[in-house]
Amino acid sequence: MGFDMKKSTFVMALRALCGESSKSIWNRSREIYKRSWGWSDDDVISAFRRNPQCMILSEDKIMQGMNFLVNKMGWPSRVIATCPVILCFxxxxxxxxxxxxxxxxxxxxxxxxxxxxxxxxxxxxxxxxxxxxxxxxxxxxxxxxxxxxxxxxxxx
The missing domain is CATH 1.10.150 (DNA polymerase; domain 1)
Structure with missing residues (x-):
């Protein structure tokens, strides 16, 4: 997926992909981003590369953060895909x-x-x-x- 094994994002990516129930968590998060917020598969992969933690956030955290940023603040959903660490705050x-x-x-x-x-x-x-x-x-x-x-x- 293009991660540099010398960087900490590689470890976070491994955690997201190989942790307990990782496949179901990955699929759940992917579906939330795609169905609820209009992200493409490329957006999901790009966001994951930038910040792997965005794929292991709880459904509530994803939905609340995206809802505020998109619906209340007016930021385009795909903008958040370019800087997904924001959802971790x-x-x-x-x-x-x-x-x-x-x-x-x-x-x-x-x-x-x-x-x-x-x-x-x-x-x-x-x-x-x-x-x-x-x-x-x-x-x-x-x-x-x-x-x-x-x-x-x-x-x-």
Missing amino acids: SLEKRIIPRCSVVKVLLLKGLIDEDFSLAYVVLPPEQPFLERFVIRYINRLPQLWDVYHGKLDVKDV
Whole structure:
């Protein structure tokens, strides 16, 4: 499948493919991504190569993450296939707070949509805060409350 045996993703891939009940978990995840989110077989394989863990997540974790990112945030499903590690992050602690801040900034016209989902979710907390909260806090003091879940996007 094109994994470099010297990299940690090879070990994760082996775990996903050779673990207990791996075939049924693989098939379940593949079907969820394909049927529910429109991924092709190539999307599934590509996502697996990028982050093998995306194939061993629980059905609930996959569905909740994809539902939020696709249906609430408007990201195309196939974009998540290009950076599937995002699904491994905590929805409540990382994805929702960051996406909520970005949604507010977009709605207020302070940023353009010219950035990737990875640009929002992948950076460590401090660079994210500097890039999306601290930079705009003077214009939108409510951003801090949005980030901490004390204020809903629609209330800003």
